[in-house]
Amino acid sequence: MSEAEKTQGSTGRLLAGRYRLGEILGQGGMGTVWRASDQTLGRTVAVKELRFPSSVEEDEKRRLITRTLREAKAIARIRSNGAVTVYDVVDEDDRPWIVMELIEGRSLADVVRDDGPLTPKRAAEVGLAVLDVLRAAHQAGILHRDVKPSNVLISDDGRVVLTDFGIAQVEGDPSVTSTGMLVGAPSYISPERARGHKPGPPADLWSLGGLLYAAVEGVPPYDKSTAIATLTAVMTEPVEPPKNAGPLEEVIYGLLTKDPDRRLDDAGARALLEHVVNGPEVTKAPADATRTMSLPPAPSKEDEAAAEAKETAAAERRRGALKSVRNAAAAAAAKKSGDESKAESEPASASASASGAKSGAKSGAAGSGAAGSASDAATPEAAPGPRSALPPRASITDVVPKRTLIIIAVVVVLAIVATVLAVVLNGGGDGGDKAKGSSGGDKSASAGVSGGSKGDQGKDTDKTGQSAGESPKAGSSGGKQSGQPDASKGSDDNSGKGGESGDNGGKGKGGGGKGGLPDGYKTVKSSDFPFSMAMPEGWSVHPGSYSGSRKYYGGSSIPRIQIDFTNAPKSDAEADWRKGEENARRTMSGYKGLGIKSVDWRGYPTVADWEFERDQDGKRVRVLNRGFKADGSHGFAILITCEASKWDDKECATLRQTAFDTFKITD
Numbered sequence: 001m002s003e004a005e006k007t008q009g010s011t012g013r014l015l016a017g018r019y020r021l022g023e024i025l026g027q028g029g030m031g032t033v034w035r036a037s038d039q040t041l042g043r044t045v046a047v048k049e050l051r052f053p054s055s056v057e058e059d060e061k062r063r064l065i066t067r068t069l070r071e072a073k074a075i076a077r078i079r080s081n082g083a084v085t086v087y088d089v090v091d092e093d094d095r096p097w098i099v100m101e102l103i104e105g106r107s108l109a110d111v112v113r114d115d116g117p118l119t120p121k122r123a124a125e126v127g128l129a130v131l132d133v134l135r136a137a138h139q140a141g142i143l144h145r146d147v148k149p150s151n152v153l154i155s156d157d158g159r160v161v162l163t164d165f166g167i168a169q170v171e172g173d174p175s176v177t178s179t180g181m182l183v184g185a186p187s188y189i190s191p192e193r194a195r196g197h198k199p200g201p202p203a204d205l206w207s208l209g210g211l212l213y214a215a216v217e218g219v220p221p222y223d224k225s226t227a228i229a230t231l232t233a234v235m236t237e238p239v240e241p242p243k244n245a246g247p248l249e250e251v252i253y254g255l256l257t258k259d260p261d262r263r264l265d266d267a268g269a270r271a272l273l274e275h276v277v278n279g280p281e282v283t284k285a286p287a288d289a290t291r292t293m294s295l296p297p298a299p300s301k302e303d304e305a306a307a308e309a310k311e312t313a314a315a316e317r318r319r320g321a322l323k324s325v326r327n328a329a330a331a332a333a334a335k336k337s338g339d340e341s342k343a344e345s346e347p348a349s350a351s352a353s354a355s356g357a358k359s360g361a362k363s364g365a366a367g368s369g370a371a372g373s374a375s376d377a378a379t380p381e382a383a384p385g386p387r388s389a390l391p392p393r394a395s396i397t398d399v400v401p402k403r404t405l406i407i408i409a410v411v412v413v414l415a416i417v418a419t420v421l422a423v424v425l426n427g428g429g430d431g432g433d434k435a436k437g438s439s440g441g442d443k444s445a446s447a448g449v450s451g452g453s454k455g456d457q458g459k460d461t462d463k464t465g466q467s468a469g470e471s472p473k474a475g476s477s478g479g480k481q482s483g484q485p486d487a488s489k490g491s492d493d494n495s496g497k498g499g500e501s502g503d504n505g506g507k508g509k510g511g512g513g514k515g516g517l518p519d520g521y522k523t524v525k526s527s528d529f530p531f532s533m534a535m536p537e538g539w540s541v542h543p544g545s546y547s548g549s550r551k552y553y554g555g556s557s558i559p560r561i562q563i564d565f566t567n568a569p570k571s572d573a574e575a576d577w578r579k580g581e582e583n584a585r586r587t588m589s590g591y592k593g594l595g596i597k598s599v600d601w602r603g604y605p606t607v608a609d610w611e612f613e614r615d616q617d618g619k620r621v622r623v624l625n626r627g628f629k630a631d632g633s634h635g636f637a638i639l640i641t642c643e644a645s646k647w648d649d650k651e652c653a654t655l656r657q658t659a660f661d662t663f664k665i666t667d
Contacts, residue, residue, distance in 0.1 A: 014039070016090040019047055019099060031068075035102065038087075045087060046102040050095045065095060072098045074165040077140045082133035082161055103163075105155035108211070112149060112218055120246040123215040124276035126152065127251075129160035130208055131273065135266055137165075138201040145199070147207035148188045149214050186230040187220035191258045194231045202260035205269065209255025216244045221256060238586035247276045247617055253587050271543035275557070279617075517662070518654050525666060526550065529565040531636065534662040536655070558621055559652055561659055562639040569635020573608035573627045574598040581610065590615035594622075601660075604628045613644050620644045624656060634665055 012021040015036070022035040025046065036047045050068045052061055069089070076086045088099035108126065112118065118126065130152060137144060144165060151164040186194075190206035193199045213221040221239045224230040239256050242249060251272040254264030264272070517523070517534050524539075525532040528550060535552055542551045544562060553560035570576050577596050584591050594611035601607045607628040614621060622644040627637040638659060642652035 012036075015047065015097060016092055019045065019088075019090070019097075021047060036099070038099075044102050046084075046100045048098040048100065050097070052095070068096050068098065071165045072096070074137070074140075074142050075100075077142065078133065078136045080133045080136040081159070082129045083136065084161055084163055103153045103155050103159075103161050105153050105159075107150050108152040108154060108215060109149035111154055112215060117218040117244060118215045120216055120244070120248040120276055121279075123212055123248060124251075124273045126154070126160050126215060127208060127212050128270065128273045128277065130162050130211065131266065131270060133162040134201070134204050134208065138204070138266075143199060143201065144204050144207075145193075146185065146188075147204055147211055148185045149211055152211065186227045186234070187222050189231065189234060190260070191235045192260050194235050200260065201266070202263045205255050205263060205266070206260075208269070209252055209264075212248060212255070213239070213242055213245070213252050216246075216248060217242050238583070241587065241589060247279060249589055250616070251276070267543050268549070275542075518658055521658055523662065524552070526563070529563065530634065530665055530667040531563065531565070532662075532664050532666050533561075533563070534658050535561060557617060558619060559640070559642040559646075559655055561655070562637075562641070564627075564637040564639070566635040567633045569629035569632075571606060571629065573606040573629065577608050577610040577625070577627060581612075584612070588612075588614050590620070599626075601626070601628065604630050616641070622647045626660070630665055636663075636665075638663060 014020050018040050019036045019038055022037065024032055025035050026033045031051050032049045034047045034049065036045050037043075038045050048068075050064060052064065056064075072086050072089050075084055084103065085101040086098060087101065090097040090099060106114070130147065134144065134147070142165070144162065146164060147162070151162060153161045153163055155161065188207040188210040190199065190203040193203050210221045222230050222233045222237070224233055235258070239253075242252060245252055251264065251269055254272070255269060257263040520537050521534045522537050523532055523534045524541075526541075529548075536554060539552045539554045542553070544550050544564065548566055549562060549564045551557075551560055551562045574596060581593060581596060585593070590613070592613040594613065596608065596610045598606070598608045607626065610625045610627070612623055614623065620643065621641050623639060623641045625637055625639045627635070629635045640652075640656050640659060642649075642655070646652055
């Protein structure tokens with residue numbers, strides 16, 4: 001028992017003739033915190049007493065005294081409402097006593113234990129308050145090194161305070177930690193600290209990510225049976241996906257990135273947390289109602305065989321009718337463009353193409369468009385499997401007379417021919433370049449594909465090059481982009497290398513606006529990074545997940561465009577994205593890869609598209625990420641995100657096409 005405890009009576013010990021000790025607020029292995037009354041100013045304070053074990057050696061005692069004084073100095077240097085105020089330091093009984101502001105409340109650990117996990121919105125509010133303290137500490141050259149729920153106090157009036165700077169590292173002060181000694185809670189220690197590397201501010205941000213995880217999940221992100229096992233998991237294992245994070249998921253994953261150079265920084269974390277705080281409260285959707293129904297009796301083998309034969313015959317008739325229509329359309333379109341005939345002849349495979357991206361890639365290298373196998377799998381012919389045992393469906397000729405079908409086929413052919421002629425006539429006066437855009441009226445080609453025409457922005461042939469070739473639809477796997485002005489160099493194979501294509505002037509479908517841009521678009525020049533791009537009017541820029549990233553969107557965060565920049569791009573975009581996908585499969589909620597492949601675009605040395613779907617902000621989204629190295633000092637990733645169900649709608653298709661058509665490096 002300490003001297004203070006021995007001498008404390010009904011009125012308590014009077015410390016330094018001024019502070020009367022009262023009840024004990026908390027105890028630890030090296031100290032006791034007392035409630036006390038400042039007899040001079042008449043206010044209630046907290047007094048932290050340094051306690052020594054009975055067997056402590058003199059060297060260790062001096063080290064503990066130095067650490068206590070360092071804590072007092074560290075707190076006194078921090079200017080933040082989220083830090084405790086130090087009033088005084090008293091030297092009594094040959095040891096320091098720290099007199100501090102008293103916070104009436106509970107620790108975050110107690111709140112989670114007693115009341116359950118926080119909502120994502122409240123956790124974001126706590127995270128912002130802690131982030132404010134860390135920013136002030138880091139600016140003062142102080143690393144906290146022990147950010148965890150038990151060191152965060154929440155006062156009765158809702159104020160959030162980060163406490164216990166006892167193991168803080170102060171810039172310029174000699175270390176008081178024994179060589180090779182790792183201090184702090186293992187569940188919240190960053191991988192670089194666990195490996196013995198010298199930590200910086202990113203180490204505290206990792207701990208903040210762990211704190212946010214624990215706040216919404218009720219358990220730490222890493223919590224094994226022993227400290228060694230926990231630290232090993234921190235260094236080598238992916239974090240268990242949070243179940244209750246909701247809109248906090250992105251910031252948690254960003255802060256719990258093992259590489260400190262790629263970890264979410266202060267500005268990025270602040271932007272994401274403010275987005276959660278200012279956004280609507282996310283509630284879980286109720287489970288779908290289900291009901292039990294008895295299955296119909298299984299048909300006999302004879303009935304099943306008859307049904308299969310009739311279904312096969314009907315399918316053959318449907319394929320024959322569609323083939324006739326496609327062949328007629330292809331013959332009409334072939335007079336102007338051989339490539340367009342291919343795009344019209346395979347609407348099913350074109351519409352099945354996919355494109356997507358991973359948010360927040362730092363290297364500027366990205367992945368590819370969907371491969372041809374994905375397109376093939378979407379067609380009825382390429383979907384083998386057991387046929388249904390349900391009663392046979394009526395064939396199309398059982399419902400609609402054959403004469404009516406013939407009339408419908410003729411009308412469709414005439415409509416296609418009329419559309420092709422209209423496009424040819426509209427573009428025929430411009431040397432034939434503008435006539436090379438996709439002309440079909442089918443939804444599979446509705447992404448605003450444009451050919452090799454040169455708009456005003458297509459004159460920059462140094463770093464932007466020429467965006468040529470064509471694809472059946474923006475973000476699909478058709479049409480090789482050769483980077484040459486002649487669109488005829490595009491691939492005739494829908495399974496070829498793909499991605500977005502079109503002229504640099506942004507004259508894809510949906511055009512008619514100023515400067516050849518689609519209606520409602522304007523050119524935006526970044527003030528942070530060397531690029532410009534046309535985007536919808538009314539969109540604003542927001543900080544990305546780290547300092548080399550910016551996001552652009554309007555009233556809603558989806559759809560959006562994200563641009564990542566690096567001045568040290570890697571040499572293989574596809575390899576970089578495949579490495580990134582390994583982590584995405586473990587950490588991204590609802591991740592579904594749609595393809596990674598290198599593509600030819602503007603003659604850049606390495607370009608790749610990464611396509612995938614994921615769950616984000618309570619929605620199912622689809623993302624296309626095109627990463628490329630323009631030269632040794634210019635690497636970019638263009639990430640376009642839309643709701644998955646609206647990927648082929650005009651708004652998202654025009655957004656993708658215009659982004660790739662108008663992107664320009666500005667230095």
